[in-house]
Amino acid sequence: MRYSIKIGEQTYSVELDNLEARPVVAMVNGEKIEVWPEEETPVALPEKPADQSSLRQSDNRPSEIPLGMPPASSRGVAAPIPGVIIEIKVAAGQSVNRGDELCVLEAMKMKNSIRAGRSGVIGHILVSTGDQVRHNQILMEFTD
Structure with a gap:
C-alpha cells in the first residue's frame, strides 16, 4: 500500500508491504526502514476492506498526523x-x-x-x- 503522509509542513511518500510481518518494512521517500511495532493492545487488521474508497492510497492527499x-x-x-x-x-x-x-x-x-x-x-x-x-x-x- 502506498500513502502520502504529511507531518508538519513535510510530506512523505510511504509504501508498506505486509503489516503482520516482523519487522514491518516501510519505504519512506525511497529509504528502506524496518519497524518493530510494539503490540501492547491487540489490534485486528481487516483482511480486505469491503469499501476501498475510504483508503487514501496514492491520491496525493497527505494524511495529517x-x-x-x-x-x-x-x-x-x-x-x-x-x-x-x-x-x-x-x-x-x-x-x-x-x-x-x-x-x-x-x-x-x-x-x-x-x-x-x-x-x-x-x-x-x-x-x-x-x-x-x-x-x-x-x-x-x-x-x-
Missing part, C-alpha cells in the same frame, strides 16, 4: 515515532496549554515538535536530552 497529541483524558505524553530527544521545552510543575511544545524529537534527520494534547501541569519528565526513545514510550506525565 498530529505528533504527541494523546487523547484529552490521557495522563502521559507518548513518543509518536522512535527517535532521539534533542530538546525538552518544559519543566516538572509547569502549567501547559493544549498545543504547547513540550519537547523536540529527532527522527530520520527531521525535528518533530511534540505538543501537549491537553492543558494541565507537567508532573514527571521521564526522558532527558539525548535519550533514544521507542514508539509509544511515555516521555512525560501530567499530574492530574
